[in-house]
Amino acid sequence: GENVEQHPSTLSVQEGDSAVIKCTYSDSASNYFPWYKQELGKGPQLIIDIRSNVGEKKDQRIAVTLNKTAKHFSLHITETQPEDSAVYFCAASKSNYQLIWGAGTKLIIKP
Amino acid sequence: EPEVTQTPSHQVTQMGQEVILRCVPISNHLYFYWYRQILGQKVEFLVSFYNNEISEKSEIFDDQFSVERPDGSNFTLKIRSTKLEDSAMYFCASTLTGGTEAFFGQGTRLTVV
Numbered sequence: 485g486e487n488v489e490q491h492p493s494t495l496s497v498q499e500g501d502s503a504v505i506k507c508t509y510s511d512s513a514s515n516y517f518p519w520y521k522q523e524l525g526k527g528p529q530l531i532i533d534i535r536s537n538v539g540e541k542k543d544q545r546i547a548v549t550l551n552k553t554a555k556h557f558s559l560h561i562t563e564t565q566p567e568d569s570a571v572y573f574c575a576a577s578k579s580n581y582q583l584i585w586g587a588g589t590k591l592i593i594k595p
Numbered sequence: 596e597p598e599v600t601q602t603p604s605h606q607v608t609q610m611g612q613e614v615i616l617r618c619v620p621i622s623n624h625l626y627f628y629w630y631r632q633i634l635g636q637k638v639e640f641l642v643s644f645y646n647n648e649i650s651e652k653s654e655i656f657d658d659q660f661s662v663e664r665p666d667g668s669n670f671t672l673k674i675r676s677t678k679l680e681d682s683a684m685y686f687c688a689s690t691l692t693g694g695t696e697a698f699f700g701q702g703t704r705l706t707v708v
Binding site: 526573586587 | 599601626628630636637638639640643650651653686688693694696697698699700701702
């Protein structure tokens with residue numbers, strides 16, 4: 485079945501710098517790749533997603549890139565702010581139903 | 596902003612007891628899901644539900660688990676005879692259609708003692 489690997493497990497960046505989180509997936513049939521942000525005590529919240537017919541998508545300071553050939557996708561956060569501190573999860577889906585999740589990245593923004 | 600709500604936020608139960616976790620999905624959504632996250636592990640898919648029947652389920656979702664939409668608003672997950680290894684955070688989610696943005700509840704932390 486599908487497997488999603490996420491790196492790094494922890495990422496510490498200086499406020500204002502960029503952060504990049506990377507994921508790889510195993511099933512070439514996967515076609516939907518969302519990124520979720522989870523703050524303490526809350527459920528995951530979608531921040532951006534991309535489908536397999538698109539190579540890049542941007543929403544203000546957040547962007548996602550997808551390389552279908554290499555089966556990896558990345559989250560880019562520019563001009564990081566303290567409120568970006570959270571756990572970020574990537575996921576992949578092919579069935580339109582279940583999401584297969586990465587292990588999560590704890591992003592720490594240092595003031 | 597519409598949201599998915601889950602109750603209770605924390606449930607402690609004795610091993611072997613039945614528990615029901617409750618969720619109110621977003622009102623116009625048609626697809627409903629349960630996921631769980633054991634402490635320190637990945638979020639795992641349990642089941643998806645559409646048109647009053649299960650669409651997909653994982654290997655985790657065995658005969659001890661069941662889901663129900665008893666009325667037009669609630670979506671429940673029942674664990675018939677809880678085991679210690681059922682201790683986890685359980686998340687409910689809903690989507691308007693399949694493969695679109697999933698909205699998650701804040702989770703129910705289930706502790707089996």
